[in-house]
Amino acid sequence: MEFFTVSGLRSLKNDTDVRLSGWIQDVRVTKNLVFLIFRDYTGLAQLTVKRDGWAGIDVTSISRESAVSVQGKYLVKGMSKLGVEILLSGISVLNAAGTPLPLAISDPVISDVETRLDHRSLDLRKREVSRIFRAKSTLLWGIRKFLRENGFEEVQTPKIVAASTEGGADLFNVKYFEKEAYLSQSPQLYKEMLVSSGINRVFEVGPAFRAEKHNTVRHINEFTSIDIEMAFSDHEDAMRMLEGSVSGAIDEVMNEMGDELREIGLKIPSAKAPFPRITYREALDYLHKKGDAPPFGEDFTPEQLRSLGEKFDGFYFITKWPSALRPFYTMPDPEDPSVTNSFDLQFQEKEITSGAQRVHDPEMLLERFKSKGLDSKDFSFYLESFMYGMPPHAGWAIGLERLCMIILNLSNIREATLFPRDRNRLVP
């Protein structure tokens, strides 16, 4: 007898003997019949038990969410509204679930996000929740595929580091034997060093840690950063790779899960390259006309970004940011040194990526350290790679959870994170 999944049953002939493993979601008892609602990772099926025809265990005593292995005959013309019905011939409870459940799984009540995160492994049994992570995995796969096709090599760099990337953001301290160390906030310095080493195009998918005490629906303290860096390239090249990555991710999700996402009424944003672009100065002008703009050199407020987001429905770039708003390694625009060869990818009011052409000239880099008030001595390991023929280069970093949240239209980044780490949450 073969093992099947629920979704694999539909092509079978009537009365085929099947075995499945999964969970009992619900038990409904009638006079002569018991119906068990069975669930595996692929869907739901109704297991029908004839009371007098089968002397198995008392199925009415099985608690909801118990793990089971079942066998029976697949009924092509099942009467269940679930669409899949199996006439049960055997069941073994592999592990009974305790009662009551700490979380509503198939009940009409909707638990709070906090409650769900406290009991995340149970929460993930819900299809609408696990679907998020299938989509996230698929998005990432689409990006990996695109980057590989474009000559990028995947790398791993250390997450325990000695220096801050730019001395700005708060870092988590760790004890490193006798020394003081930090959790990496970004692989920025390392991916640039790799570019100098002749690995032409690199990307990394890894955790980034930020010790900022923010408490918003779009920030977490540990997130997945997808970083690229490419040699002999400028910000325009990097932006093309970003457009390709985002549309590659969306294409992959639509191919793999399009039907399912349409079924639940989710409209996935389209990502047709090239994305619209607006410079920082143009954005300022636009906002001036709207009556609320920041002075040159300051970042947009959420309100102002919302206003820009109304102008561009979907993905768009804000380019040429002022130097003051960008880290030391960002290349100034040779034609207008008050701004930089930099860009943010936005989706409406939400920022998902920032990137730029980087400084490759060591003299300029030293100047930039100075103007940002950083001590170049802290970065000597990094500076060395600029001394022996560092190629011009560019790159970006995209937050995977942010991207997932935006594409699936989630209201809280924690929903796109299996086990989020935020200001207060360290468990589970």
Added chain:
RNA sequence: GCCCCGAUAGUGUAGCGGCCUAUCAUACGGGCCUGUCGAGCCCGUGACAUGGGUUCAAAUCCCGUUCGGGGCGCCA
């Protein structure tokens, strides 16, 4: 870090000075009915975040703490 709001059974909520030995739904336990399908009906178990204070009387008002929601700031 700041401002506003909130925390009541396993889950989600109503109540907002004495009508509270606290409402309802759902879950859980028991019973009845029944090819059920958000099954139905009846019964039962089960809760006022925490520490102070005000008051004859506090779930309810005040202050602190913790946690949460919304906004802002901070933020590659």
